[in-house]
Amino acid sequence: ESLCWVIDGSNLQRLMGLLASQLEPEKRLRLGTFVADPSAEAVADGDRLFQRHAALLGSTGSGKSWAVALILERAKSLAHPNLVVFDMHGEYTPLTEGDAPIARAFHIAGPGQAPDDEHALYLPWWLLNQEEMQALLLDRSEENAPNQAARLSHHVRALKHERLVADGKTELAARFTVDSPVPYDLTGLVRLLSADDAEMVPGAAGREKQGPFFGRLTRLVSRMEARISDRRYGFMFSPPTTHLAYDWLHDFAKRLLGTAPGIKVIDFSEVPSDVLPIVVGVMARVLYEIHFWTTEDKRTPVTLVCDEAHLYLPAGNAGAADLRALDSFERIAKEGRKYGISLLVISQRPSDVSRTVLSQCNNFIALRLTNDQDQAVVKRLMPDSMDGLTAALPLLDVGEALLLGDAIILPTRIRLDAPKVKPTSATKNFWTDWNSASVEEEALVAAVEAMRTQSRR
Structure with missing residues (x-):
């Protein structure tokens, strides 16, 4: 009967839904429903989505964070998921809270770090290679x-x-x-x-x-002494003495690449912006190299979720710090698949993200993009016959996306499911809040003190 359908509109969506339903149950990744036919599930091949790198692109407020939360929520249902989220703004913290958290929380230690915080991560100076140093x-x-x-x-x-x-x-x-x-x-x-x-x-x-x-x-010497004495860089130059032990790196590998629990969120929000690319690059490189040197039959696949990738994977005019991060991520993009490590690149400015990294992504979830240069990045990835879909990029509603790549049969427009646990990235209702909420002056005082200590904790 399906061979007799007119392949357009909702019939195309029904056909795609039928074909997607033939996927083995363990490969099925439900992302939402088709816009043309809300009764049909939009299902991707989970293996293909992750094993060949993927990119999640969309302007601010288009629903990127919700899409990430949804994917992590789906991964949580698996027996041993293994994802490491590089969270630049601390917006995925809600996923690490509650009685049944989706992920385990980590954060790069800030200036006001409590010495007994088991969630704090340090990257001691001796992890840096010579180019990074x-x-x-x-x-x-x-x-x-x-x-x-x-x-x-x-x-x-x-x-x-x-x-x-x-x-x-x-x-x-x-x-x-x-x-x-x-x-x-x-x-x-x-x-x-x-x-x-x-x-x-x-x-x-x-x-x-x-x-x-x-x-x-x-x-x-002066530059080194200044860095060492600056409390903002304490996560690198003033770690606890336990981090100078030979065996410390063994425990570090177990915490971030182990499977208990499998999903980890690392908050980089307190890292100074001038060294953020190096810090993220060092983290990615160390995790990749540990995975690289793991015996092949002992490797468990790992995905690095790169939030706000344009901050440390620039397309051009890269400084020395950016180049070191680019080297690490471009190596993963080119070679990671062979060793069971992949990237999920997230950005609101795809035109500002390294062409090398994006070119290695075989799957794309494109939400609303209002900038013509960003739209052009996605259009270059689509066949000419799909111009009608790409024309909708600036018109997509919040939570709507174009899904394309080898994880799905044909490029299509879908509406993503809402995650059960929402990240702290929701857009404020300015007019409504101005009409009902008042400024809490005590909160402003607390903010000033946090600014002085350079710590939110």
Whole structure:
């Protein structure tokens, strides 16, 4: 009977619904209903959606956060879901609360961090590879930048070797590289660089002369001391002493890649904006490399949910910090599928997101897009015969989306289901609130104090 249908309008939606119903039950991911036929379920192939990267794109207020919450809610029903959400604004906190939370909450430690907070995450300096460390501490425009980079690498390697020997890891001490994540003494690093900067060496006629790095590391040392003393960077330069133990990274891997519970939300909202790309990039790189080095038959697939991706995966004019994050995510986008790690890229400005990352995404959920440059990104992904669908991009209602990619049979317009637990991203009702709500002055005082401590906790 279906072969006799006129393939247009709601009949097309019914046909797609029929074909989608043939998916194996374990692959079915219900996202909502078809706009043309609300009685038909819009079902995607969950395997294909995640294994080949996906992107969720939409202007602010179009329903992106609700769509993410819906996907996490659906994943929660599985036996062992494994997703790590990079939450830039703390809007997914409600999903981690209540008697039956969807996800486990983590946050990058802020300046006012309580020492016994089990949800706090630190990224100690020794996790940074040399490119990340240099992007964080060096000014490439300086004449002495090459000397600073060389001495930084030299001393870091020496300090890591010293630590491995002291811990009895002699086999590893003979095989490690300068980028191996091995704890080392940060104070000792500053001391060695300061010594180089002030070193005097024997000269002619028994006189002393300035050493080869005399005065050339001054700015590097000053920059390091400023970073170390700045409480905003305490999550990196002032972690608890337990984070300097050799075995700490083992526990870190279990917390973020283990399956109890499988969905984790990491709140980055208190990370200073100038180092946000490096911090997110380090987190992604470390998780990817742990997964990369896991024995193949022991890997459990992991998806990194990249909220507000345009903040750290820019399409152009990338600075040194942005480039380090781009390197990490572009490597995952290109190679992650082979090792069971994928990306769900979320952005309100797809035209500002790395072309390399988006080009590796095989599935797209496009909500309302009002900017013509952002619309063009989606239109390039659609066949010419689907111009009618892309024309609707600026007209989509909140919660409506175009779904395209190999996770669904044909590009189509759907209405996403509302999640049971709503993220804290709802648009304020300005006119209604002005008519009913009043300003709570005590809340303003609390806000000022939070601003002074640079912490919401």
